[in-house]
Structures are given as C-alpha cells and as structure tokens.
Amino acid sequence: MTFHPRTTLRSPLVAASIIAVFALLTACGSDDQDKTATEVVTLVTHESFALSDDVLAQFTADTGYRIEILAAGDAGTMLNQSILTAGDPLGDVIFGVDSTFLSRALDAELTVPHQSPLLAQIPDSFQLDKSNRLLPVDVGDVCLNFDVQWFTDAAIEPPTNLADLTRATYKDLLVVQNPATSSPGLAFALATIAEFGTDGDYDWLDYWAELSDNGVKIQPGWSEAYYTDFTLYGGDRPIVVSYATSPPAEVYFADPRPESAPSAVVEASCYRQHEFVGVLAGTDNPEGARAFVDFLLSVTAQQDIPWNMFVFPVNELAEVPAEFSEHSLVPSNPLSVPSQDIEANRESWIQQWSETAIG
Amino acid sequence: MKPVAAGFLRLGRTATLAIVGIPVIFLASFFVFPVGTIMWRGFSHDGGFDMSTTIDVLTSHRWWRVAWFTTWQAVVSTVATLAVGIPIAGVLARYDVPASRLVRALTTVPFVMPTIVIATAFIAVFDSLGPVGDALKNSAAAVILAHVYLNLAVVIRALADPWSRLDHSVEEAARTLGMGAIRTVMTVTLPRLRLAIGAAAAIVFLFTFTSFGIVLFLGGPTRTTLEVETYIQTTSYLQLDVASVLALTQISIVVATLATQRLLTNRAATAQQMAAPAKLRRPISGPRDVGLVLATVGAATVVLLAPMFVLVWRSVRLDGAFTLSNYARLWDTSTVMLATPAEAIWNSFSIAVVAMLLALTIGTLATIGVAYGEGWIASILDTALMVPLGTSAATLGFGFLIALDEPPLDLRTSAALVPIAHALIGIPFVMRLLVPTVRSIDPKLRETALLLGQSRLQVWIRVDAPVVKRALFAAAGFAFAVSLGEFGATAFIARPDRPTIPTAIMRYLGRPGPTNVGQAMAMATILMVVTTVAVAAIETNRVNNTGDF
The missing domain is CATH 3.40.190.10 (Periplasmic binding protein-like II)
Known part of the structure; x- marks a missing residue:
C-alpha cells in the first residue's frame, strides 16, 4: 500500500481492524466470563x-x-x-x-x-x-498507640483516657488521621462522639477544639501518620491513632523479633469495628x-x-x-456508635469536625 | 490557522475519518461512555434531569474555593516547572553533557513514584532545613515545589529534542549582531519552540490540576483539590450527584485551559529548519560552560538523586544495620498481599508493555488524523484525547464498573481494564510529543524533495519519518513510565492477586512493622531502577536513529 496522492485508506480495512481490536478486548474479557x-x-x-x-x-x-x-x-x-x-x-x-x-x-x-x-x-x-x-x-479495635520507650525516656506517664490528651503534659504529642479520608481517622472521631456525646455542656466538638489548641497533628491517612510522624519511625509524635493489633504486628514484622512490643495501646480510647x-x-x-x-x-x-x-x-x-494477648489486649469495654446514627450523620459530623479541628 | 503539515498527505475526509476512527471508538468506549454513564447517574433523578444539586454546588462558596485553589496551584506549578525545566532542557540540547541519557532517564523516576513515597522524602528534606523547612510544611509552596520536582521530566523531555534540532544559525546571527545570550534565548529560541512548550505546559497543567496525594500529604489538612473532593464524594459518601458536578467542573476547566493553550501556541505556524542534533551539540569548554552545565543539569541531578538515595538507604537498613533481607523477601509470600512482590514487579512490567503499545498505536493514528488531516474532527479529537488525563480517577473507575457490564464490553472484572486505563493516560503524552513534532517540520524540506521528483510517500519516509520516529521513542518511554507509576485508576480496578508495583508499595505501607516499610522501600528502589533502565533503553534506540537524515 502506498501513500500515493490519490490513494486513500480503504474503509473495509479500517472496519476490519476495529473489529479485530474489539475481538481482542472481548477475548480478554471472556476468560473471566467462563469463571x-x-x-x-x-x-x-x-x-x-x-x-x-x-x-x-x-x-x-x-x-x-x-x-x-x-x-x-x-x-x-x-x-x-x-x-x-x-x-x-x-x-x-x-x-x-x-x-x-x-x-x-x-x-x-x-x-x-x-x-x-x-x-x-x-x-x-x-x-x-x-x-x-x-x-x-x-x-x-482502633486505639491510641504510644511509643513505650519514648514515654520511659521522657519520664512521663502515658495517657490513660481520651480526656488526658487535652492536658498540657501531652501538648504536641498526638497525631490523628482526617476522618474524611481515613477509616481509622473516622473511627477515632466516632470514639470521641461515643465518649463526649454530640450535645450537652461539653460535647465532642469542644473536645476537638481543645485537642486542636493542644497541638494535635492531622494527617490524611494511616500510613502518613504512622510512618512519618510516629516516634517509632523517626517522627516527633509518640501517640498515634492506630489499631489494637499494631503492637503485635510490630513484633511479628520485625527481624529479629523483639521480646516485647515497642508500642502499646490506651485501652480506654478503643473504638470497636x-x-x-x-x-x-x-x-x-x-x-x-x-x-x-x-x-x-x-x-x-x-x-x-x-x-x-x-x-x-x-x-x-x-x-x-x-502473641496477640501477649503484646496487646482486647478492650473490655470498647466505645461504639450505632450504625444508623453514623449513616444519618456521617457527612455533617465530618463537616463539623473539619470546621473545629482544622478551621 | 491552518497547520503547516495539513493536507501534505492529502488525506481526504474519508481517509481522515478512517484513520481517526479507531482512536474515536477507543475514546468513546473507554472514556466517554463510562464517564458519561456515571455522570448521568449523578444528574438524573427518578428518570428525569435534576438541576437542584448542580445549583447547590455551583452556588456554594466552599466548592468555588476548592475549584479556585485547584486551578491556581496548577497554573503556578506549571509556570514554575517551565521556569526550572527550560534552562535544563536547553543545556541538554546544546551541550555534550556527559551521561545526558542517564540524566534524562533519571528525571522520569520521580514522575512514576507513588506520591506518598515522594512526599515522605520531601518531609525528610524539610526536616533537615530548619526554620525554612518548618515554614514549608503544610504550605502551598510545598505543593508547588513537589509538583515541579515530579513534572520536570515532562518539560525536559518535550523540549530537549526539538531544541537540539533547531537550526542554530539564527541564534548565531543574533549574537553576532550583539544580542546577549539570555536575550537571544528569550526572544529568538523560545518563540520558535512555542509548540513544544505549549504541549509540555498542557501536560504539566493536567497532571498538577488532578493532583491527589501531593496536595493531601504536603498541603496540609486545609487544602484539597477537585480530584480529592470527587474521590471523597464518590467513595465515602456515595453522593454521585455532587461528584458529577465536581467532575464536570473539572472537565470544563481542563477543556477551557487546553483551548486557551492552543490559541496561545498555535497562532502561527512554527515550522523550523531542522538539523541533525549531533552536529549542533557543543563540547563543554571553559569555566563558563562548566558553570552553566553545573548550575542546571548538575544541580537538577543532585536534587533528583537526593530523595532517591534516601529510599535506597532505607531499603538496605533494618533495625539500624545494613541488610539485603528486604530484597530477599521479595520472592516470599506473606500475609500482607495475595501475591509476592516479585509477581507485582512482573505484573507492572507486562501491563506497561501492553499499555505502551496500545497508547502508541492509538496515539499515532490520532496524530496522523490530527496533524495531517483537516477540519474540525481533527481539532476536537486533539483536545478530547487529552481530557482523560484531567479526569478524576474515581469517576473513571466507577464509570468502568457501571458502564462496561454488557457484551461486547463486559470488562468489569477483566484484567484487560488496567492496561486500557493506563493507555488512556499515556495517549495524551504520545499526542503531545508527536503532534508538535510533525507540525514543526519545515514544509520547504518536503517541497524540495517533491521538486526532486520523489513521491509523497518517499518524501514522508525521508523527511517526516525520521523526526517522527525520534518523537515516537520518547513517547514510548513516557507511555511506559506512566503505566509503571499509575496508581489512582489502578487502585479501583487492579485485582488483589495481580498487584502492580505502586499498589504493592501501598499495601506494605498500610501495615505496621519495620519489615513492611523495608519491603516497600525495596520495591520503590526497584521501581526506580526498572524505570531508569527501561526509559534509557527506549532512549538508546531513539538516539541511535538520529543519524538517519
């Protein structure tokens, strides 16, 4: 075939190629069809x-x-x-x-x-x-994790409940995830709703306003908070929102495996999923x-x-x-929020959270 | 505003239609149809068309703020990337820089890395910068810096080749007449490269406009883009109506920007006298040349390599000691993923080959239609093929799912969707490298050849083909790299037993434990090596062909 001035591509040829492409694509699809x-x-x-x-x-x-x-x-x-x-x-x-x-x-x-x-x-x-x-x-359970060694070195008692985190002792020590983009972030926000409620003299938003004043750091996702900010991985925040099973995972995914977990869980902060x-x-x-x-x-x-x-x-x-019971715990009384309430309020809660915690 | 090359091959209406038929059908099947279906789902309400959400969104202060931030950061990022990239491209084009091929291949590495890996490296750099670094954290400046870093490759690769082919005698005349070096570049060289600069700018704009991870990780919690909001509305709230308005806003801004870019850069034909690059590259001689090369290419190499060294370093460390165990584990099955990391590497590689071939085939056909063809079909297609790059991955991913559910396109769970999605994103690169190249071929060359009695096909083979071939290899490198690094759309459609390198890195970074980070870093290192080697290999082919004419 030459590109001589009067030569144009013949449409049957093109039609044939189009059919060939589609045959190929549907062939790729059909092996899944059989399954x-x-x-x-x-x-x-x-x-x-x-x-x-x-x-x-x-x-x-x-x-x-x-x-x-x-x-x-x-x-x-x-x-x-x-x-x-x-x-x-x-x-x-x-x-x-x-x-x-x-x-x-x-x-x-x-x-x-x-x-x-x-x-x-x-x-x-x-x-x-x-x-x-x-x-x-x-x-x-989604729970606050803390770096055991950091608290020993600093000679500070680790927090034992959510309210502790608003104290000056824990200023600039906490990193959490944005509930709009992170599932543990949402679980932790729900934990604060379960703990402090959505109405009354002091509700969850008052709590978040205090956390914000106390220097809480917000990351979009779990990986960023854990692997960038958590002191265990070189960051400057010894308290992070993670899972109850993160301490045993720290042991399991280490080489060599340590005797005891480098992190621990704040039991009263756990939210059940x-x-x-x-x-x-x-x-x-x-x-x-x-x-x-x-x-x-x-x-x-x-x-x-x-x-x-x-x-x-x-x-x-x-x-x-x-190893799970050795390095972690199953919270005896985890926090939770009824599923219907979450479905009805998810977007407005996240919106309110953003306005309070981020501004 | 008729392109120079238009009509050269005398493609009539039928031939143009025939050649653009395949790209049109591809785009219609795998972009317009899925995205249209998901947006229709969003806009329609009980079978009718409901505008109330559209009005709510379009009158909301919040959405305007998001759209405004998205747009301005993309414009600033694009301008900044051009400002940094143009001098580097110029030096690479004009001087015999040692290992220049390797440098060019290296620039594509940041481009393919998962954004979280790049963002982590940036934060490490900010930490070492003291108060300046602290000021950069969670700032728009950090977002723009990272965007420049990631997209430098686009500018360098789109410009270095056309720049090296410019006839240098015009510049020499200007210098002889007493014009300063910088002024010569600004007033003589760059205007002649307008098409290529416009093409690079369009790509960088689309990339930064749809930025997801960089804005989230480096911009701080107050900054989001339309892409992020579309993702949240789709995947978290299932508010398809809001998501559709956002997606449509995004597409409208993309089309408007591309139209503006075309107006600005295509105003006049910019055909150029071409020469073989080898003859034009100057050896580096004298302290001034050395200084120039070090300040541009040298500095860029250091900046590019620094975060890469951080990743390599982390990949060989475990518990404070040197180790290769992170690499040894790549062949092990673990509980983190349903496949081994080695399988993920193989998956990525084979998907990238298929995606590259698909993007090259469709992009080349479309280029023939656009650059040699005539009329409105060609211009629409030229812009339309760019739009997938500016569309939210969530919109595309969900669109695939609800639209491609019936024969002959029952592809919802098919492994073929991944390379197709990657090709959709690779085609704009192919087009933006090929179309300006074809348009900038000097028609006088063709006329001379025709006068010498050669047939049009012979002329095409002698004049157009060598130039196109070089651009084609550059485009191949990009299409390959884009596929290797793609994460957004892949996350929606990749199957867990067939992870790609980026999805595997994200899996490992999603688990606590030092060996998991170690393996993520080892895979990131392998991604860097695979990218550099593959792109350099494709480039070698390209360079070997430069002596053809």
Whole structure:
C-alpha cells in the first residue's frame, strides 16, 4: 500500500481492524466470563483482605468450589461499588462491610439472609444484623498507640483516657488521621462522639477544639501518620491513632523479633469495628456463596484471620494466637456508635469536625 | 490557522475519518461512555434531569474555593516547572553533557513514584532545613515545589529534542549582531519552540490540576483539590450527584485551559529548519560552560538523586544495620498481599508493555488524523484525547464498573481494564510529543524533495519519518513510565492477586512493622531502577536513529 496522492485508506480495512481490536478486548474479557460458572465462588472485598493460600485450598478440597477474589479500594469504595452494581453483582460473596457502613449496606438490600449454622458459635453481641443478611466475621479495635520507650525516656506517664490528651503534659504529642479520608481517622472521631456525646455542656466538638489548641497533628491517612510522624519511625509524635493489633504486628514484622512490643495501646480510647460477610443479592451461585460464608465463619478460616488481617475472630471456638494477648489486649469495654446514627450523620459530623479541628 | 503539515498527505475526509476512527471508538468506549454513564447517574433523578444539586454546588462558596485553589496551584506549578525545566532542557540540547541519557532517564523516576513515597522524602528534606523547612510544611509552596520536582521530566523531555534540532544559525546571527545570550534565548529560541512548550505546559497543567496525594500529604489538612473532593464524594459518601458536578467542573476547566493553550501556541505556524542534533551539540569548554552545565543539569541531578538515595538507604537498613533481607523477601509470600512482590514487579512490567503499545498505536493514528488531516474532527479529537488525563480517577473507575457490564464490553472484572486505563493516560503524552513534532517540520524540506521528483510517500519516509520516529521513542518511554507509576485508576480496578508495583508499595505501607516499610522501600528502589533502565533503553534506540537524515 502506498501513500500515493490519490490513494486513500480503504474503509473495509479500517472496519476490519476495529473489529479485530474489539475481538481482542472481548477475548480478554471472556476468560473471566467462563469463571462465573458454578464451580467458582467470587469474593468481592476490600484491599486489606487476606487469607492463607492453604486455607483457601482447604475450602476447594472440601467443597470443589474455587475462590476468585476481587478487591477495589478501601471498605467504603468496595461497598459503594457493590451498591452501584446491586442486582448485577460482581461476585457471589461480599466480605468486609464494616460497622460504620452496616446500615447503608442493609438499606441498599445488597445481600440476602443466610441462617448459617455457624452463627451458633458466634456471640449474640456480634450479631448486629438480626435479619442475618450480614453476618459477623471479625472484630477489631482502633486505639491510641504510644511509643513505650519514648514515654520511659521522657519520664512521663502515658495517657490513660481520651480526656488526658487535652492536658498540657501531652501538648504536641498526638497525631490523628482526617476522618474524611481515613477509616481509622473516622473511627477515632466516632470514639470521641461515643465518649463526649454530640450535645450537652461539653460535647465532642469542644473536645476537638481543645485537642486542636493542644497541638494535635492531622494527617490524611494511616500510613502518613504512622510512618512519618510516629516516634517509632523517626517522627516527633509518640501517640498515634492506630489499631489494637499494631503492637503485635510490630513484633511479628520485625527481624529479629523483639521480646516485647515497642508500642502499646490506651485501652480506654478503643473504638470497636465489626466486619461483616454476606451472600450478594443476584448471585448466580447462591449455594457456593453460602458454603463459602459458612467456611469463613468456621474455626479453620477464623483462626487464619488474626495473622492475615490483624483483627480478631468472632467464632468463640477459634483460638487467638498467644502473641496477640501477649503484646496487646482486647478492650473490655470498647466505645461504639450505632450504625444508623453514623449513616444519618456521617457527612455533617465530618463537616463539623473539619470546621473545629482544622478551621 | 491552518497547520503547516495539513493536507501534505492529502488525506481526504474519508481517509481522515478512517484513520481517526479507531482512536474515536477507543475514546468513546473507554472514556466517554463510562464517564458519561456515571455522570448521568449523578444528574438524573427518578428518570428525569435534576438541576437542584448542580445549583447547590455551583452556588456554594466552599466548592468555588476548592475549584479556585485547584486551578491556581496548577497554573503556578506549571509556570514554575517551565521556569526550572527550560534552562535544563536547553543545556541538554546544546551541550555534550556527559551521561545526558542517564540524566534524562533519571528525571522520569520521580514522575512514576507513588506520591506518598515522594512526599515522605520531601518531609525528610524539610526536616533537615530548619526554620525554612518548618515554614514549608503544610504550605502551598510545598505543593508547588513537589509538583515541579515530579513534572520536570515532562518539560525536559518535550523540549530537549526539538531544541537540539533547531537550526542554530539564527541564534548565531543574533549574537553576532550583539544580542546577549539570555536575550537571544528569550526572544529568538523560545518563540520558535512555542509548540513544544505549549504541549509540555498542557501536560504539566493536567497532571498538577488532578493532583491527589501531593496536595493531601504536603498541603496540609486545609487544602484539597477537585480530584480529592470527587474521590471523597464518590467513595465515602456515595453522593454521585455532587461528584458529577465536581467532575464536570473539572472537565470544563481542563477543556477551557487546553483551548486557551492552543490559541496561545498555535497562532502561527512554527515550522523550523531542522538539523541533525549531533552536529549542533557543543563540547563543554571553559569555566563558563562548566558553570552553566553545573548550575542546571548538575544541580537538577543532585536534587533528583537526593530523595532517591534516601529510599535506597532505607531499603538496605533494618533495625539500624545494613541488610539485603528486604530484597530477599521479595520472592516470599506473606500475609500482607495475595501475591509476592516479585509477581507485582512482573505484573507492572507486562501491563506497561501492553499499555505502551496500545497508547502508541492509538496515539499515532490520532496524530496522523490530527496533524495531517483537516477540519474540525481533527481539532476536537486533539483536545478530547487529552481530557482523560484531567479526569478524576474515581469517576473513571466507577464509570468502568457501571458502564462496561454488557457484551461486547463486559470488562468489569477483566484484567484487560488496567492496561486500557493506563493507555488512556499515556495517549495524551504520545499526542503531545508527536503532534508538535510533525507540525514543526519545515514544509520547504518536503517541497524540495517533491521538486526532486520523489513521491509523497518517499518524501514522508525521508523527511517526516525520521523526526517522527525520534518523537515516537520518547513517547514510548513516557507511555511506559506512566503505566509503571499509575496508581489512582489502578487502585479501583487492579485485582488483589495481580498487584502492580505502586499498589504493592501501598499495601506494605498500610501495615505496621519495620519489615513492611523495608519491603516497600525495596520495591520503590526497584521501581526506580526498572524505570531508569527501561526509559534509557527506549532512549538508546531513539538516539541511535538520529543519524538517519
């Protein structure tokens, strides 16, 4: 073919190339198409999901179903994606709807009820959705962490409750995350709502105004606060909003592993987060979906959860690794805010928080 | 305002339509359709069209403040990047700078790094600067500095090549007539590079306009951009109506800016007498030359390398001692991720190759349509292909999900979406490097060749092709690098068992523990090496071809 003056590209040729491109693209898509056949159970989850390969293989060996995992963004992103695709879901099972989003997920009728026999092994207090459309799968706590060595060196007592942080002793020592962009940040803001309330002489916003005066530092996300500002990683803030399981993680992900955790948790600051699992409405494999939900609630999967996701199992028969109780604690009386209240006020609370804490 | 090259290949209406058909269909399928679907979801209400949210948003002081900050910081960042980048590009173009290829490859490294890694390195630098550093923390100045650092590569790579091909005799005449060196550059050289400068400015503007991490991490909690707000409204509040208004505002500003840029830079044809660069590069001789090179390229290299050394250093440290264990662990499965870091490296590499080929194919077809074709279709396509770069990743990610759910485009869970999304972002780079190159070819060269009895195809092969080929290799390097570094859209569509390097780095940085940071730093180091080597390799090809004409 030459570009002689009168030669123009022939449109059939172009049409053929366009068809070829599309054939290629749809071919790429169709290998996933085949996998929606009944032998596969597709799990829709968030980016923090993890389970050991051999545990997932165990499920396949037991039931014949293969697991395909789809994850997009954080818990909020995942849930909103699922709401947008309701009725024509991306998969069969949803894992990781958290308690701050529970009522949004229930209102959207994202999942169908499943009376799992395993619920008998899960305490009633974790079964927040009595209709069993979303079943409890793990619990974790967002807590203030502090650098043990720093407080020893400074000869200061670490804080023991939220109110302490407004004292001059703890000026410029705390770093938190913005609740608009961070899930632990939102949990910590909710902890202050649970502790101080939204009305009365001294409410949560009064508390945040005092924290602000006392030099609280605000970061957009957990990584920035923890790895930039926390004294454990070279920053200048010895108190950070993190998880109850961060101290054991500090031991586990160290080389060599220390005898004791370099950080510890302020028990009275802990906010309880629950995660739920459910069978997606509109799944073309309801049987496989139910089988996988049951498996996730079983002792095998539940015991695999702590080291993979650093949260605690809900099944009473599951054993928690010794390192978890050794280096951390399960708060006896964690703070919480009802899911409906969060759903109704999320945006206005975050707005009010921004106006008070950031100005 | 007819482009010089227009009509040279005599592409008629049919041929133009045919050549631009593929880019148009690609853009329509993977951008207009998904983004249109998600925005329609936002605007429509019970089947009808509801303007009340639009009015609420557009009359809200808060949104105007966000839009204003987004725009002005992008404009200032763009101007600052040009101011820093132009002298460096000039020196690289005019002097035989040792290891200049390596320097150019290195400039692309910050460009592909996850912003949190760059931001962390910046904060470390601020910490070492005393009161000046303290003043910079949480400031708009920090945002602009980081934007200059990240986007320097765009200016250098878009300008160094055309600059090196400028016929130097005009400048020499000006100097002979007594004009100072700086004035010569300002009044003689830069106006001739207007097309390339405009193209670089457009890219830098789009990048900084949609800035997400840098503004969040370095700008402090009071500063956000439209991109950040669209993300929060979409992923956290599921307020699609507000998100759609914001996304549309963002796209409108992008289109308006691109139109202005075209008006400013395309006013006159800027065809140039070209010469082979090798003959024009001067050896560095005398203290003045050395000083000039050190003040530009030398300084830039030091500034570029400093944060990279910080990352390399951190990647070989654990518990205060030297170690290679962070690298040894890259092949290990761990509980942090469903794949090993080594698999993530392989994923990134293969995705980048596919995305690069896709972007080059579509970008080249579109360039042929735009630069040799005629009429309004070409100009619309030229701008339209830039818009994905200025669109919120959240809008695009959610759009893919709800629009691409039916055959023949049932791609919601397909692995093919990642390279497609990366190509959408790579195409603007291909276009902005190719279109000005083609337009700036001196028509006299072609006329002479035609007069010598050569056919139009022969003329194209002899005159256009060598120049286009060089720009094509530069574009390939960029498309590859853009894909390696892309995080925003990837986070929405990458599958957890197929992470890319940036998503893997973010996974490791999302877990407490020293070995997790160590591995994140090791992967960041590998990302730097892969980028430098790949871009330098693509460049080598390009440089070897310079002797063609």
